[in-house]
Amino acid sequence: MVTNTKDTDALLALQKAGISKTSQRLAVLNILLKATRPLNANTIRQALKTKASIDKVTVYRVLSIFKKSGMIREIASAGGANYFEMVSLENPLHPHFSCRNCGTFVCMEPAPFIKMPELILSKDDYSIEHIEINISGLCADCRDTTKTES
Amino acid sequence: MVTNTKDTDALLALQKAGISKTSQRLAVLNILLKATRPLNANTIRQALKTKASIDKVTVYRVLSIFKKSGMIREIASAGGANYFEMVSLENPLHPHFSCRNCGTFVCMEPAPFIKMPELILSKDDYSIEHIEINISGLCADCRDTTKTES
DNA sequence: TAATTGTTGCAACCCGGTTGCATTTTTGAT
DNA sequence: ATCAAAAATGCAACCGGGTTGCAACAATTA
Numbered sequence: 001m002v003t004n005t006k007d008t009d010a011l012l013a014l015q016k017a018g019i020s021k022t023s024q025r026l027a028v029l030n031i032l033l034k035a036t037r038p039l040n041a042n043t044i045r046q047a048l049k050t051k052a053s054i055d056k057v058t059v060y061r062v063l064s065i066f067k068k069s070g071m072i073r074e075i076a077s078a079g080g081a082n083y084f085e086m087v088s089l090e091n092p093l094h095p096h097f098s099c100r101n102c103g104t105f106v107c108m109e110p111a112p113f114i115k116m117p118e119l120i121l122s123k124d125d126y127s128i129e130h131i132e133i134n135i136s137g138l139c140a141d142c143r144d145t146t147k148t149e150s
Numbered sequence: 151m152v153t154n155t156k157d158t159d160a161l162l163a164l165q166k167a168g169i170s171k172t173s174q175r176l177a178v179l180n181i182l183l184k185a186t187r188p189l190n191a192n193t194i195r196q197a198l199k200t201k202a203s204i205d206k207v208t209v210y211r212v213l214s215i216f217k218k219s220g221m222i223r224e225i226a227s228a229g230g231a232n233y234f235e236m237v238s239l240e241n242p243l244h245p246h247f248s249c250r251n252c253g254t255f256v257c258m259e260p261a262p263f264i265k266m267p268e269l270i271l272s273k274d275d276y277s278i279e280h281i282e283i284n285i286s287g288l289c290a291d292c293r294d295t296t297k298t299e300s
Numbered sequence: 301t302a303a304t305t306g307t308t309g310c311a312a313c314c315c316g317g318t319t320g321c322a323t324t325t326t327t328g329a330t
Numbered sequence: 331a332t333c334a335a336a337a338a339t340g341c342a343a344c345c346g347g348g349t350t351g352c353a354a355c356a357a358t359t360a
Contacts, residue, residue: 020326020327020337020338021326022325022326022337022338022339023325024338024339025338040316041316041317042316053340054339054340055339055340055341056316056317056340057317057318057319057339057340057341058338058339058340060316060317060318061318061338061339062338074228076226076227076228076229076284077226078224078226078232078282079226079232079347079348080315080316081315081316081317082228082229082316082317097276099276100279125289125290126247126249126258126285126287126288126289126290126293127287127288127289127293128285128286128287129250129286129287129288130285130286130287131283131284131285132228132282132283132284132285132286133281133282133283133284134226134281134282134283134284135276135278135280135281135282136278136279136280136282137276137277137278137279137280138276138277138279139275139276139277140275140276143276143277170306170307170357170358172306172307172308172356172357174307174308175307190347191347191348192346192347203309204308204309205308205309205310206309206347206348207308207309207310207348207349207350208307208308208309210347210348210349211307211308211349229316229317230346230347231346231347231348232347232348
């Protein structure tokens with residue numbers, strides 16, 4: 001296996017999380033590290049297909065482990081496949097936008113929401129573990145072109 | 151069919167929305183009107199089973215029509231079935247909480263979020279149509295009892 | 301009441317995700 | 331390095347939510 005800089009990052013991350021390192025896990029982690037937007041299981045698998053073959057089940061299991069370790073977070077998608085993205089100080093909890101026309105799924109600026117978690121956490125009716133803000137509508141492209149078959 | 155007060159409400163609602171009225175639609179609508187928390191398709195169907203039989207497909211189609219007409223809103227649930235609740239002035243957009251232990255799905259106070267939609271709508275990168283705030287963790291009961299098999 | 305239109309129910313299907321189990325890979329101690 | 335124990339992978343089969351095609355059925359309108 002080729003060990004480039006990316007692989008080094010991934011290796012260290014796995015080590016730090018106490019997760020045993022396999023080629024499949026490194027591969028998935030590298031895809032997620034390179035991603036500029038959240039990815040779903042199938043997209044990850046397809047991105048990998050050129051380099052190596054990895055079973056669909058394995059992708060889900062790897063993602064599950066990463067999630068449990070806190071390395072990634074999962075974002076529910078109404079009806080479709082769920083998305084995954086890296087968790088880090090530079091990538092705090094933030095809202096996501098999905099276009100109902102083209103399906104684009106992107107991150108939104110966290111600014112207006114930054115104080116929200118604290119507001120809710122002050123309630124003692126619940127033990128909050130995860131907050132998800134999903135926004136949908138039309139992206140700029142789909143709004144501007146008239147391709148929006150309602 | 152018995153026509154009680156609830157039925158009258160439902161009838162009027164369908165009329166106002168220009169939706170042709172069938173016994174199945176009235177039945178589903180009555181369940182939703184009586185509900186004190188969001189319901190999923192299966193729950194609705196089971197609530198109906200004692201009174202009348204309604205096919206699973208019909209439930210989804212009826213819910214789809216209601217949603218298109220703006221009478222109800224749909225709330226995505228990560229992994230599980232989606233939930234539905236009435237839309238009204240007294241029931242504005244608000245966050246929902248789901249317990250990872252017992253699955254309870256309830257509405258949360260909208261107070262801290264009231265100003266959010268406006269904040270986001272000010273962005274012109276997107277045409278916002280729907281905002282969903284889903285919070286998960288442990289409900290008070292599951293937190294307090296030690297039944298929380300992690 | 302006949303014709304048109306829309307709605308329902310059944311079966312079959314699609315897709316995201318999971319489980320059981322046999323095989324292969326990692327790990328860790330020698 | 332090597333070998334046993336433990337863990338991870340891949341395959342097949344499955345599960346549950348949700349949808350589609352189509353024939354039978356209700357309900358409106360004339």
